[in-house]
Amino acid sequence: MDLLNALVALTNFVIVPGLAYGSQLALGALGVTLIYGILRFSNFAHGDTMAFGAMVTILFTWLFQSVGLSAGPLPTALLALPFGILGTIALALVTDRTVYRFYRQQKAKPVIFVMVSLGVMFMMNGIVRFIIGPGDQRFTDGERFVISARTFKKLTGLQEGLAIKTTEALTVITAVIVVAVLFWFLNKTRTGKSMRAYSDNEDLALLSGINPERVVMYTWMIVAALATIAGVLYGLDKSFKPFTYFQLLLPIFASAIVGGLGNPIGAIAGGFIIAFSEVTITYAWKKVLNYSLPDSLAPDGLVQLLSTDYKFAVSFAILIVVLLFKPTGLFKGKAV
Template sequence: MLDAAIVLANFVVIPALSYGSLLALGALGVTLVYAVLRFANFAHGDTMSVATMMAIYCTWWLQSLGIDFIRPLPTALLAIPFAALGTVGLLLVIDRLVYRHYRQAKAPPITLVIVSVGVMLILHGLSRMIIGVDEQRFFDGGRFIVSAGEFKEWSGLKEGLAIKSTQVIAIVSAVTLMAYLFYFLQRTRTGKAMRAFADNEELALLSGIRPQKIVTSCWILVAVLAAVSGTVYGLDKVYKPFTYFQLLLPIFAAAVVGGMGSPVGAILGGYLIAFSEIGLTYAFKRVAGHLLPPSWVPDGLLQLISTDYKFAVSFTILVAVLLLRPTGLFRGQAS
């Protein structure tokens, strides 16, 4: 019984929690842009990619300087602030050069979506040109917090539980960032102004909120979210420009499922997508093996959907939500 729970925790719950944390951070980035600037930002995946690239170069630079006082944590954590700063600069420049014109011309949202596709292509091309298409690993430090062998020895169970340090980093950094974000939105003056602006632009403008300030702070938040989620995802898995482009889809799914424009929805959507992706494609045979008497255990893998369709799961949820409840689980802004 306990063994079954450990297997489940090891292969489903912990990976889904860390993956879900990253999806939630990504979805928050998308949802903030949607709430404040009112378009679906197709460039977010590649923004994360460029941010991660900056973090990787910083990590290499720090490593070459021999800075490793945060061992056993990976050096990349030190690089995140630099990457975040770089990304803030990048996004503000892009906003000034590209998006501002359409905002002032009061272009329809769909034009902004097409514009963001252009930005996506440029960022994607840049990350391919600068760091190349290959996989980059930049993890250093201790791999495991709890390794399977140690856990078995300690608990005397048949199944081991392994917790990777990167998984914990992902969860902890996501929770910290989310807590800060909600503090910012609920308690600070700028955060309140931002929510007011998202809620009703004209009313906000009438009460003297400066739109440029709102937009700037929105991009700053998005840049920090992109830098943290991108870097931590790269630490946990691997960095590759194309993978980050593909991340756009589950991120969108999470944001839409939760309700575009709703931060709470984005977080829940992220975890929902992660748990269903991993849960539906996991082979439950080993869990069943611990729960059922041996003669009852079926021959098959007890896998609902083959892992090939991991991506398809999130899209199916996305389509189902769009059909049944187009505003998402938490009423976001639709139509």
């Protein structure tokens, strides 16, 4: 029995990756939940917006790398991120002007917006593939580890190593900052409050002199920024592939719904719930159990509850269970 090593193994294989993935999902889910709360539909193009943001960032990263600009130990992508955000904001605003605004003027039903977002999804997907191709792109550079397994072992003398990738640390730190800024904005600024008011009661917001078009514009800007950050962090941590981003829709939707659609706190909680369930259920617990149980009880198999290919199934099962018991999600939906 060796609880310390068990704890390190657990941290290394479950907690750290879970935190990073959870942060990425939370940022994605925040974007979905804001659109749901304020524009009142589920944006199927969100995954592709993330892909677009990541793509613009990657192009700028390559540009910076080619002229020798770097952020030292941090990934160059961080320098490119603001440009990625600006590009995505521009795309979101142009899309809103040319596509969505018409339906607002028509007072179209939310489900029509959902269909429109399908069209936007196809187009964005096409644009991204057209520009950068459907293949895998790696754009991570700089220091690979904050602490590598070998250094950790040397430092502590433990048998198990703990590796924290720079991208993982960066993901969590960025997510914390972004979420803090977002909540400050929504709860403390006049514009943020007007967005919440519009989400709460559109008619009354109008009567209070809040301009819906401005609210919508700010929403798209924030959502574009969130999507880009989430997309870039995910790409840095794993890799960038347009199709993967499209497939992220399911866990992102699941996170937003589990937390309660329209509720930003719920989106964050949902992101971590989904991420940790996926990681824990598809992780092979043999190592951790070997350390924490007496030898006589040590398991023979891998003690993996489900193969990693079933991670979607996990998100979905959690979703159903939550909805069965709390139909509006864990944090009552709708309180942007």
